[in-house]
Amino acid sequence: MGKISAKTGNEAMAEAMRQINPDVVAAYPITPATEIVQIFAGFKSDGLVDTEFIATESEHSALSACIGSAASGARTMTATASQGLVLMQEMLYIASGLRLPIVIAEVNRALSSPINIHCDHSDTMGARDSGWIQIYSENAQEAYDNLIQAVRIAESALLPVMVTIDGFIISHGMERIEIIPDEEVKGFIGEYRPRYTLLDEERSITMGAIDFTDYFFEHKRQQIEAMKEAKEKIIEVSKEFNSRFKRDYGLFECYRLEDARYALVVLGSTGGTVKVVVDELREDGVKAGLLKVRVFRPFPWQEIKDTLAYIPFIAVMDRSDGLSSLGGPVFQEIRSALYDIDSRPKVINYIYGLGGRDTKLHHIKQVFQDLQGIDRTGRIDGLINYLGVRE
Amino acid sequence: MKELVEIRWHGRGGQGAKTAALLFADAALGEGKYVQAFPEYGPERMGAPVQSFNRLSDRPITLHCGVEEPSVVVVLDETLLEIVDVVRGLVEDGILLVNTSEIPQAIRRKVRLEGRKVFTVDASTISRETIGQDIPNTPMLGALIKVTGFINLERMLDDTRRRLEKKFKSKPELIDGNINAIKRAYQEVKGE
């Protein structure tokens, strides 16, 4: 049993970083992720970490420095949010293409315009095709546990990982969490032995060489395979984490789903609010359940399909809209995963919480009521719905 | 204690509504409770009305929405009573605790509140006399634990001392001032 303390999501992530004690952290501050780096810089100045800390002049530079650092074989981390992640976008693809196991602590925040500092998932959803593993956290405890696991996942899959928390709701909300003793974190993540490094004089290598039409496709095909294989690696790391620290994580969490007739699919902090509604509905005899996606990249479509196949009415909640006119990205992928089932479930989409709009209990209840309505009438009135927006 | 207690703090930017919620959560944690403390973030200006929140329970708390129906409302600045609907959503058996030199009955009339319980404490005067400046958040903590009984006073004092020792390394006199402020407010809070 570790130490129980009250921490904000940002404090929890910074604490995990202190325990991980990465070789290099290069970062640039941005609301609401600033505190992570600020607290970590405090650890550095207090001599609590051995990390080389690089304060860069932009997020683009921060991730560029991380890429250089990781290429030279250093365990490397950074933190960012929102516009910061967008400014990193060019380098995100380079990090993953070079197969560098960088870890980002990412705080979900809406993207301008209009300018807004509050939570939605537009920032990381915009990076969903960048070849980074994405792990979403419901609360400060999950953020802390996920960040520690991310180091192992990144280094075994040789893919970069971003671990996300919901801006302000989790980043600035203080909750009870259990902190694992320093030595046990150290033992769990182990020593990093990079497979390739630019600084190995005995085995010189080239990174970042050009591919023409002859090899580019093959290298991308490898990366696709690495992302597929990452799923098993994430499961392995989660199992070992559970055996050591008694907290069980999978690709997604099923909450009262076994015999559910109505299910919500959601990512992040709203998962916790949905659990309260599910419990209430179950007391009233309504067979409600929740599937909370933890790992969105790689997308565990096969497992999700197997789990949701027997649930006739499903609402997928998206905290971002793809602005494609076909709803949010989670909806599109879940619905696509279910396509090959002969008697496939009815799946509808709810866009919610954009720009930090509070998603209250009655909103979640409304979604379950809508699903029950479809059950009664057999008719879907709205495929894509907007939860909590003023008409 | 009820299954889930929700507290809403009203203050003005700079008065320490957020810090009070954090201190209270930390102390409740020491009592073995599950806790949440979170501020409402808007444009952050000194003097603007701000809110922060606590949730306390004996079981894990998974709610991550705003607090709509608080069991307790704490008002750090009585001038807010005229510009903010501080009793909005306050539950039937809820508590309103206000920093004021007035008596509870006067506050009840001012906010036109029926039922529920009203308490007052002159936290600003206590703060000036113990800490040397008007920072009402710590004395309000003392009053809060008296009227709710959620947390043990001695534990609260220990936790506050520990937290403040980190924050005020160079100003030890502030730590004793804050501790005395909590004790006095605990004793001086008035009910109806």
Add this chain to the structure above:
Amino acid sequence: MSLKTKGWRELPIGGLILEGGTSEMYKTGGWRSLKPIWSEEKCTHCLTCWIYCPDSAILLSDEKVQGINYDYCKGCGICAKECPTKVKAIEMVEER
């Protein structure tokens, strides 16, 4: 030059090249349309060409120019341009 192109399962990850000095295997002499001709008689061995050549294609021995390595010379002409006007030991001619 013919290398068998490999399938994706056979390649090192991340587009990495796992040995040093592999540029030597990539003979760029075939890119030339103009060819530098070096005159041993005119050359003063000032080594300006050697400093400027972007492909390290000026052959040297005992700090004396020996000629040009046509396996790698791309025919950019920098050597001829930089060779001092009073010397003009390198002349660019049509590649055939």
